[in-house]
Amino acid sequence: MTYAIVFSSRTGNTRKLAERARARLGERDCAWFGGPSDLREGALDGVDVVLLGSWTDKGGLGPELSGVAAALSGRRVFLFGTCGYGGDPAYYARILENFRSALAPGAEVVGTYLCQGQMPPAVRERYLLMAERDPERFSPLIENFDRAQGHPSEDDLVALDAALVRAGLAS
Secondary structure, eight states: OOEEEEOOOSSHHHHHHHHHHHHHHHHGGEEEEEEEOOOTTTTTTOSSSSEEEEEOBBBBGGGGGHHHHHTTTTTTEEEEEESSSOHHHHHHHHHHHHHTTTTTTTOOEEEEEEOOOOOOOHHHHHHHHHHHOOOHHHHHHHHHHHHTTTTHHHHHHHHHHHHHHHHTSOO
């Protein structure tokens, strides 16, 4: 099975998942690995599956992936990514549905995976300032920020491995 991994990673979290997927699936069968800005014409031609990974932007794919997502009609796709907020499977399901809805009609989603990713320190600093004015609203965000540190963790990467197996992409 040949595959391509196209991903966007603002803080390195989604890149970590992309690298794990490539290691799990084997570099020999990887026809493309990288970001959408480097994707050359025809790079996805003939691959059996495209793994499309993104950070979460306003609940959906990063905007730099919109052209790639729109071009995947008739392709088998595994969607994966990271988001700063974690611990809520219903929230993850909504994000993955938003990722799915960005795909071209006719794309076949063979599997999905989403996990929490750590956020830059500036986010916590911003939350602390806002919590001074509205602690009830922003204290939970600070707690979530602290829980997100170290993610994607080894457990997250093992869960990605399992998602690849469920999708029939790895054994």
